[in-house]
Amino acid sequence: MKTDVLVIGAGAAGMGAAIAAAKRGLNVVIAERDEITGGILNQCIHNGFGLHYFREELTGPEYAERFREQLEKLSDRIKVFTDCHVLKLGEDRKALLVSPKGILELEAKAVVYTSGARERPFGSLMIPGDRPSGIFTAGVAQRLMNIDNRKVGHRALIVGSGDIGMIMARRLTLEGTEVVAVVERLPYPGGLLRNVIQCLKDFNIPLYLSSTVIEVKGRERLEEVVIANVDEQFKPIPGTERSFKVDTLILSVGLIPQVEMLDGLVQTDRRTKGVACSNIGQSSREWIFAAGNCTAIFDLVDYVTKEGERAGEYASRYAMGERFSQNVPISPGENVMLTFPNFYNAVDDLTLYVRCKKPMEKAMLKVGNFEKIFEDLIPSEMIVAKIPNQKLSGLDRIVVELKEV
Amino acid sequence: MEKIVCVLCPMGCKIKYNAVDGKIISLEGNRCPRGVSYLEDELREPKRIVPTSVRVINGEMPLVSVKTSKPIPRRLISQFMQTVKNVKVEAPVRVGDVIIKNVLETGADVIATRTVKRVNSA
Numbered sequence: 001m002k003t004d005v006l007v008i009g010a011g012a013a014g015m016g017a018a019i020a021a022a023k024r025g026l027n028v029v030i031a032e033r034d035e036i037t038g039g040i041l042n043q044c045i046h047n048g049f050g051l052h053y054f055r056e057e058l059t060g061p062e063y064a065e066r067f068r069e070q071l072e073k074l075s076d077r078i079k080v081f082t083d084c085h086v087l088k089l090g091e092d093r094k095a096l097l098v099s100p101k102g103i104l105e106l107e108a109k110a111v112v113y114t115s116g117a118r119e120r121p122f123g124s125l126m127i128p129g130d131r132p133s134g135i136f137t138a139g140v141a142q143r144l145m146n147i148d149n150r151k152v153g154h155r156a157l158i159v160g161s162g163d164i165g166m167i168m169a170r171r172l173t174l175e176g177t178e179v180v181a182v183v184e185r186l187p188y189p190g191g192l193l194r195n196v197i198q199c200l201k202d203f204n205i206p207l208y209l210s211s212t213v214i215e216v217k218g219r220e221r222l223e224e225v226v227i228a229n230v231d232e233q234f235k236p237i238p239g240t241e242r243s244f245k246v247d248t249l250i251l252s253v254g255l256i257p258q259v260e261m262l263d264g265l266v267q268t269d270r271r272t273k274g275v276a277c278s279n280i281g282q283s284s285r286e287w288i289f290a291a292g293n294c295t296a297i298f299d300l301v302d303y304v305t306k307e308g309e310r311a312g313e314y315a316s317r318y319a320m321g322e323r324f325s326q327n328v329p330i331s332p333g334e335n336v337m338l339t340f341p342n343f344y345n346a347v348d349d350l351t352l353y354v355r356c357k358k359p360m361e362k363a364m365l366k367v368g369n370f371e372k373i374f375e376d377l378i379p380s381e382m383i384v385a386k387i388p389n390q391k392l393s394g395l396d397r398i399v400v401e402l403k404e405v
Numbered sequence: 406m407e408k409i410v411c412v413l414c415p416m417g418c419k420i421k422y423n424a425v426d427g428k429i430i431s432l433e434g435n436r437c438p439r440g441v442s443y444l445e446d447e448l449r450e451p452k453r454i455v456p457t458s459v460r461v462i463n464g465e466m467p468l469v470s471v472k473t474s475k476p477i478p479r480r481l482i483s484q485f486m487q488t489v490k491n492v493k494v495e496a497p498v499r500v501g502d503v504i505i506k507n508v509l510e511t512g513a514d515v516i517a518t519r520t521v522k523r524v525n526s527a
């Protein structure tokens with residue numbers, strides 16, 4: 001089978017890409033291994049989505065449903081394959097699709113890769129102690145509670161104070177699981193202040209900063225978790241241990257872009273660990289475009305949709321024969337932890353996403369001839385700047401800096 | 406001046422304000438007018454939108470996600486959860502359907518935030 005554009009993954013990025021490509025008149029196949037489209041949005045039943053895109057606040061399922069409706073309206077051009085895992089993508093632009101109906105080989109003129117991210121697992125934390133049941137990543141616990149109607153435990157401790165960890169603290173509390181603490185190794189909360197208030201303070205859930213889990217104990221099921229304060233190098237400080245009797249440990253310690261399928265096909269970025277892309281979503285392999293959490297971890301789904309739409313648009317222009325010229329590399333400078341995209345192509349403006357290295361009260365973002373002041377910066381909150389073409393002309397390298405002012 | 410973070414949306418505006426006896430005298434930092442009503446509520450009676458789920462009978466999945474159509478008093482949240490726990494709806498449910506009207510006399514409805522189709526049952 002042949003198509004113009006193949007979209008791999010039907011989360012926010014993939015749905016945006018498929019719709020954008022179909023609106024340009026192309027034939028699109030979107031393949032999703034889950035039973036329905038929407039990706040992570042389906043299990044995020046909290047509100048906090050869509051404020052930039054729709055100018056109203058929606059829950060994850062509501063946000064997903066609006067795009068699902070558009071996919072249906074464009075069904076003469078977009079074929080939606082759910083329950084369909086893309087197993088392999090070859091250099092010959094042929095993809096191998098596997099579903100209960102069988103195996104299908106599909107050849108595409110361009111591919112948009114939007115596979116999302118994985119959660120960092122327990123094993124990666126190297127915590128000493130036992131390996132009992134009762135330890136979940138936040139996303140798994142969220143899925144069990146919000147989709148499958150299962151209670152995960154009675155007393156829980158949460159590691160990681162990003163938005164996901166804090167939202168899970170509220171969710172567990174509402175569902176009758178006592179949350180004894182949220183533990184964060186940084187000296188400040190990892191997520192939005194808004195969530196510190198409505199997810200932790202509202203329910204009197206203690207937040208232990210500069211702290212980490214140093215041991216887990218339990219025979220069959222988790223019985224006890226020991227935490228301790230950490231120094232600046234995140235090393236536990238002896239004598240500061242504190243123990244909690246809990247049957248559940250929830251880990252919310254970061255997402256990692258899912259890129260394995262493109263191994264050997266495209267370059268990844270050392271810092272984001274995602275597919276390295278230009279501002280039009282193009283990867284180092286000219287017919288593969290990518291968007292969303294497989295390129296860099298985004299705070300807001302609204303940004304993911306925008307990036308998906310852009311990748312979909314340029315992938316369809318590529319499929320129709322347009323070619324895009326050389327890219328200028330973008331790299332992080334002073335006070336900048338990471339930037340996205342990784343390359344700049346002058347066919348379009350640059351929407352730049354930046355994470356700072358440390359909290360700052362006020363800083364000037366400098367990119368080429370572009371300058372803009374931002375206030376109250378924290379690493380967990382992405383800075384977004386739209387930088388017009390002419391501010392970047394003639395540069396052969398773009399360095400992104402944040403100067404404290 | 407006091408400082409407060411508006412939780413009504415992900416913008417999370419940091420509002421600086423002066424208040425005497427719960428009456429706002431001056432404020433700055435809110436990027437939309439909802440910040441004013443948030444602050445007024447926060448001084449008098451903090452309110453929150455509550456997202457959760459409700460059981461579905463004969464649905465393609467066991468739960469339908471729901472939310473309050475507007476913020477409800479924070480002190481009623483645990484009572485609200487008890488109420489919701491005891492409710493079951495029959496599939497199909499469409500996004501936007503009212504599941505409970507005027508929940509706990511708050512003036513807010515509980516509305517479905519997803520569509521759950523009916524499974525073929527005998």
Ligand SMILES: Cc1cc2nc3c(=O)[nH]c(=O)nc-3n(C[C@H](O)[C@H](O)[C@H](O)COP(=O)(O)OP(=O)(O)OC[C@H]3O[C@@H](n4cnc5c(N)ncnc54)[C@H](O)[C@@H]3O)c2cc1C
Nearest residue numbers: 009011012013032033039040048086115116292293300301
């Ligand atoms: C717990 C949590 C809470 C969040 N809260 C908020 C919030 O309050 N507000 C907000 O704006 N944003 C929030 N976000 C962020 C936002 O939801 C995500 O950034 C966004 O939805 C990611 O979209 P995506 O399309 O990149 O990835 P995903 O939604 O992960 O979609 C990727 C899809 O690709 C599919 N897939 C992967 N590989 C294959 C394959 N080989 N074959 C077929 N299919 C494949 C997956 O099944 C998945 O459906 C939250 C994120 C999480 C995880």
